Amino acid sequence: MDSFHHLEQLEDGKRKAVRAKQAVADLKRLIEDQTQRIKEEEEIKRKRLENLEKIRSSQAVLxxxxxxxxxxxxxxxxxxxxxxxxxxxxxxxxxxxxxxxDPKASFRNIGEQIDGAFSLEGTDYLFEAKWRNQLSDSSDLDSFVGKINRKLDNTLGLFLSINGFSEDAVKIHSVSRSTILLMDGTDLMAVLENQIDFVSLIIRKRRHAAQTGNIYLKSSEVV
Known part of the structure; x- marks a missing residue:
């Protein structure tokens, strides 16, 4: 829409026409920006799927x-x-x-130990691993969330507990806007046995958490 003569015939028409023209220009710019973002996201997704197919079909990778x-x-x-x-x-x-x-090995910040870090689709993830006989509890997750919250806003966390998590810990950290995803030994085995690639697993966990609040989607619910 580029003609606003019909508005100019109204009372205070010139001002209304100018405002309408500006509103349409703003809307056009918004749509163009959104269209560009969608194209970029689709291109990222295409490249990721292409790379994952190469990974899954490469004998060297297997x-x-x-x-x-x-x-x-x-x-x-x-x-x-x-x-x-x-x-x-x-x-x-x-x-x-x-x-x-792009993994980073274990490192120490002032007063805290980080088990590792990696980057996925423009987001940085800190990583924590626990292998104990008991389930990881809410205090373990509280500590890890504290480390995440001291980083930039775009930082998320992946917590691997080989023997899983207590039900209370999962519930407490799923009721609010969480910055962590949970993974257990069963998830790890699904990746190691090539039932699902690691990237797809993390993306599915993140999408599920964004849609439902549940940060503990299990691999058995995906594959």
């Missing part, structure tokens, strides 16, 4: 995935629990690297 799985199975029977936790971080680092997620 061989590396088997190697990571073998290293993980070695940890399952380990009796050195402290070393097992450290080696688990290395397993996940290798997994992040395999899926081209």
């Amino acid at each position: 061989n590396k995935l088997d190697e990571i799985k073998t290293n993980y199975f070695r940890l399952v029977t380990s009796q050195d629990y402290q070393k097992r936790g450290f080696e688990l971080e290395k397993v996940l680092y290798d997994l992040f690297e395999l899926f081209d997620l």
Whole structure:
């Protein structure tokens, strides 16, 4: 719409025509920006699916995935629990690297330890891993959320607890706008056995959390 002569015939018509022209221009700019964002998101999605297909069909990648799985199975029977936790971080680092997620190894900020970090579709994720006999509880998640909240707004967190999480912990952190996603040993095995690729799993978890508030979508509900 580029003609506003009909408004000019009204009382105070010139001012109304100018305001209408500006409103239409603003709307046009908004639609163009939205259209561009949609195109960019579709291109990102296309490239991601293309890369994932290459990953899933590459024998070299499958061989590396088997190697990571073998290293993980070695940890399952380990009796050195402290070393097992450290080696688990290395397993996940290798997994992040395999899926081209620009991983960062364990590092220490002032007064706090971060198990690792990676990037996915423009979002930075901090990573935390726990491998204990008991379920991870709300205090574990509270501590991790505190680390996330001290970073930039675009930062999220992925908490891996091999033996899962207490029901109360999941409920408490699912009722408000959460900044973390939860993953357990079953999820990890689904990735290592190539039932679902790691990137798709995290994207599905994030989308489910955004839509429902539930931060603990399990791989069995996806594959």
